[in-house]
Amino acid sequence: MKCNVVAVGTELLLGQIVDTNSSYIGEQLAAVGIGSHLQLKVGDNLARVVAAIRLALEDADAVIICGGLGPTHDDLTRDALAEIMGVPLEHNDHIAQLITNLFATRNRYMAPNNLNQAQVPRGATIIEQTRGTAPGLMCPVGNKVMYAMPGVPHEMYDMMSRAVLPDLLERSGEASVIKSLVLRTWGESESALNERLDPIIDELETLGNPTLAFLASGWEGIKVRLTVKAATDTEADALLSTWEHKVRALTDDLVFGTNTDTMESVVLKLLEQRGWTLGIAESVTGGLVGGRITSIPGASRTFRGGIISYTSEVKFDVLGVDRGPVVSEQAAIQMAVGAQRTLNASVGLALTGVAGPDEQDGQPVGTLCVGIAFPDGRTFSSISQLPGQRDQMRQFSVINALSFLRKLLLAEPR
């Protein structure tokens, strides 16, 4: 079973928004053992949308089309589906009513063009909305099928799991299982990781299963992904765990988690296991560490809060840092102690550095100083030179600081 993906929208080709939908769809397909070998982006042009969908259908059993179902004049996916199916569009009273009711219950004025979304190609099955207005569509074409979903991510996610994946699995019959395991690493470059794993990479290439890949992912670290194929879930899990051990044996000092673990979720867990709370002080990252930590539901059990001490005066007046250079290990430690005290937290974590464009306190762009204060009064600091421009340097600062804290926490009794 193969399913290709077409993302529709001139804004995608012009790069005004990034196509994250086909990435999500590809991930969902792989997880259920359906291959996706081609993913296309095409603009809001009827002839080109039709051509792209036909192309994607050529070497696949199904195509998922994302976007172009909205109410506006440049939403053309419904017309493209009807043309490929060779059928007319028909007004669907049921859908029209649902859309009208949705606006009514939200006390929102309904622009009449919203009813364009009630146009359905004859013979298509409707995927009803639970969140928005545009319904999804399942369109048979010969012995293949086209699925159309809205481009709004949370509407698409819902239809994907509720309707599209189940239908695909039913059609695929006995789908072989594909499973992936991602080992999350930090501390080595991609090529150094690759070399560490050379001994087993040769073996993997002879076997062809599992496959192994490296994914450099900014503040997510470098991911090492193992993907196995097997007849059953059980076999897939067994094969994965065998190879996980082989990979870990060569990289264990770098692995901080698996799959959806992040450096922040791992650090929160380590703190919680020790009954410790966290308070942070951010300068160079300006709130990014707090933003990452609080993206995790339940962070409030461990995370008390932070001081964004962006200007020096806030470092001096709020955190009690000695007046003087503020990009130094000493300043970072004083910030950490200040955050610990001000926020009444067990542990204080602080970041100060130079994101650029200009150097500061005689320190070059890319300098990061991290300070950490522990409940018993011990303090720790580190200084590093991080690569990249402003945004990249700030991202690396977040994971670098959390990684430093993680290693110190691992050395503490639970």
Add this chain to the structure above:
Amino acid sequence: MKCNVVAVGTELLLGQIVDTNSSYIGEQLAAVGIGSHLQLKVGDNLARVVAAIRLALEDADAVIICGGLGPTHDDLTRDALAEIMGVPLEHNDHIAQLITNLFATRNRYMAPNNLNQAQVPRGATIIEQTRGTAPGLMCPVGNKVMYAMPGVPHEMYDMMSRAVLPDLLERSGEASVIKSLVLRTWGESESALNERLDPIIDELETLGNPTLAFLASGWEGIKVRLTVKAATDTEADALLSTWEHKVRALTDDLVFGTNTDTMESVVLKLLEQRGWTLGIAESVTGGLVGGRITSIPGASRTFRGGIISYTSEVKFDVLGVDRGPVVSEQAAIQMAVGAQRTLNASVGLALTGVAGPDEQDGQPVGTLCVGIAFPDGRTFSSISQLPGQRDQMRQFSVINALSFLRKLLLAEPR
């Protein structure tokens, strides 16, 4: 002149990383009047990479290939290019030396596999690196051309502007100019925006130039993009400004900026014009507002810092909020006043709300309270119900709060 794009990497199809490179490339091409009608993602499989590049070449004069130039075993772009050109790969001593020197000057150990990057298809022109190790390649094939660049974004950006775009423009001869103008809006839905613009949309569709599109972009707001084609820069600018005025006439109350303006950059400018500084208090957003503001170089001229008062105790003890419910307009105002005082800022901006998964203080998920304190002691507050899951609700909270502050600032004398 048409140039298609191929992004190489199984991780892209499996959705383990999102393809932002082809979006960037599409944006750069459009800006210089080169059309891109097809953008493909393909996995790390030699036969499929070759097929995808051939497909992309079919209806274009050039193809840009991104990724697969790294040192590891799954980097196959060099082999694919050689196969399509029908030439062998040759070891390039100059590149090998550059790579070796780079590691030496950084005092980093060089894994031998890095020298794979010195393999060059015979007849290809090299695009030297200024940041990383893998060189880019310009590969003639018949009367067309293939450009290969690394998948590491900042390395690709550099090669794109330094080598690929100039070469494309030279080949395209008199490229007609394509220019876009983006009006950044906040406060209306996409369909309501569309209806406001109905009068001119019909006119635009008859003319065919400029084109108009809507892009819903999370905390970037909803973008209204005008794209014009013209023979010269001057004509393009004139046409754009004519239509900018027509669009603004119907939407001006919603437009907060243009092109690269963001709500945070606009708010910082308004504060700076009034000689005011900003201090923030974040609960529901946990640092995201600070992270956005400090992504702007020079923010320190205006932004003093913030208090991430994630737990109630920090609101009470650090910001002086009255004990009691912390998701209310009153609490938001007290947080703003507390931030203003603690951070010695002219203006205090505070956010408290419920991102979920659970409700809080009897307020449903999606509730956002914003508080603002002005230098003369006046305070303001708002309460809204925002849509979406945790991440989306937090994003909307950031732009919602900054938009509220923007409107209040516009009413203040400079």
